Amino acid sequence: MENSNQTSMNRFLLLGLTNIPYLQALCVLMFLIIYIITLSANLLLILVVKINPQLQTPMYFFLSNLSIIDFFFSSTIVPKIMAITLSQDKSISLMDCATQMFFSLTLGTTECLILAVMAYDRYAAINKPLHYTTIMNKGFCIGMAAGSWIISTINSAIHVYLTFQLPFCRSHQINHFFCEMPPLFRLSCRDTNLNEVAMYISAGIIGVCSFVLTLVSYVHIISTILKIRSTAGRYKAFSTCASHLAVVSLYYGTLLFMYMRPHSAYSPEVDKTVSIIYTTVTPMLNPIIYSIRNEHVKDTIRKKLNELMPWLIK
Secondary structure, eight states, rough: OOHHHHHHEEEEOOSSSSSOOOHHHHHHHHHHHHHHHHHHHHHHHHHHHHHGGGOOOHHHHHHHHHHHHHHHHHHHHHHHHHHHOOOOOEEEEEHHHHHHHHHHHHHHHHHHHHHHHHHHHHHHHHGGGGGGHTTHHHHHHHHHHHHHHHHHHHHHHHHHHHHTSSOOOOOOEEEEEESSSSHTHHHHHHHHOHHHHHHHHIIIIIIHHHHHHHHHHHHHHHHHTOOOOHHHHHHHHHHHHHHHHHHHHHHHOOOOOOOOOOOOGGOOHHHHHHHIIIIIIHHHHHIIIIIIIOOOOOOHHHHHHHHHHHTOOO
């Protein structure tokens, strides 16, 4: 009987953000702008790193990885948000739901790990400058990036498998704008303790450990910056670190809040707000904070524009 209940319902309904028409129009416009900026900024960074040999360094290698993640992370979530907001048909098949969950989990987890590796890269560059090229050699960089993707893929596959083994017989309406584990757990008539424990363990090992590594790296970086005699140098370094740390904290904070809260603290509206931050806002901010403000990136963009459109830049 349990299996028949599960298989008879082969579609979910995503309730989305709001049912009020004028708010729906505002949401679609807002997400469209965010999506265009996210795709443009991340694609621009990837192209800039590709065409400038001077940017073929470990830092920009990881930044390119981050941009690829954000490009596809946003593409996994935002088009579906706009589609269900505009369309009368808000349904999504079990397979599409599982696919969306798999890719969003994989990309989100990989971003956690890449951000931690990037923090370590900056620590090595600032605190161990004489040994930097030895520490952050090509093999190590490729291994860390590949390891991040592999760990995230395996982690996501396990969670998707466990989630879609549940019988969803309480309701077929997901009070969310995309397929995510916590809202789906509420639809199951079976005890989800195993799923939740697996989620907490995963978030603890990957999310918390990545955040702690990032935080420790920045503590060491800031302690080194404090030793800089030049006030202007200290200010510039602090400004950069503060921007990076703000974006990292925003991403980790919202992600850990979503995946490490107790079951009793569930709130659909809070969940939607928190999810918007790490699925749409952070992927837009990352390339701007990490790279577009960087002089090397801006110089490359100016030179390329000057070559293509000399009349535009004089």
